[in-house]
Amino acid sequence: MGYSGGIYVAKAERPAAVGDLDVLWSKEFPDGWHELQLDGFPESSALPGLVTATGAPALVAVVLDSDMAHVQALSPAGVDWAAYLHPDNAEAFGAPPLPHSPDEIVELAVAWSTEAGLVADPEAVRAALTAKNTFAEETFTELLAALGISSR
Template sequence: MGYTGRIVVARSPEPLTALGDAEVLDESSYRGGWRAAQLSGDLSDALRRLVAETGAPAITAFILDSDVADVEASTPAGGYWHVHLHLKKAAEYGAPDLGQTTAEVTEQALAWAAEAGLTADGEAVRTALEATNVLAEETFDELLTALGLEPA
């Protein structure tokens, strides 16, 4: 059995432990003041809350049994994108088809990264979106790196 829970990532001067009732299992830092928190379970409306509380772009992933990542990203200006990582497995779990091509999601992700002040690698973003690692959280980590988030 793998990890099930939400990973939240935002630029914040404070640890992301004050987000709500979910227990923080692990927290990590990225350059430029970005932080990630791996939560035990889910946090309702996590993305909207992160963007509202930090005033900065944010990205979250709900990981299901380490098999699938349901990724959403948003910006204060209203930019938004949504994708499932490990698409074949997501379909097996009954996730709806989001009706977007990898190229469309890549374009949206690059626009999000630019608004977030990150330097993304378009080819690496596309590769991460199509990857099928053993653990969905590893694929999400690859996506974060491709979007320009570098560990501190």
């Protein structure tokens, strides 16, 4: 049985949007970025609240049994995108279609990264969006690196 819960990535150690949810583990990246894996699922309003509170772009991933993740990203300027990691599994779970094509998602993800002061690799973003790792969390780590959030 895999992990099910939310993962926040933001420029905040423990953003208020986490609320009462337990943090299972956290990881710090350069330039003030933090990743928090939660024991539970974020509320739907968590991402906009996180961006407002930090004044910086943020990501939230909802992982289901480590089989797939629904990633949502938002920036203060309104760059908004969503993607499924392990899209075949997402479809099997009955996930609704995304509003953007894969090419549009890559373009928006790169714009989000730029606004965050990061340097994204568009081909690595595309590769992460189509990766078929065993665990969705592994693919999420690849996506973060592709967006420019990494341990360096």
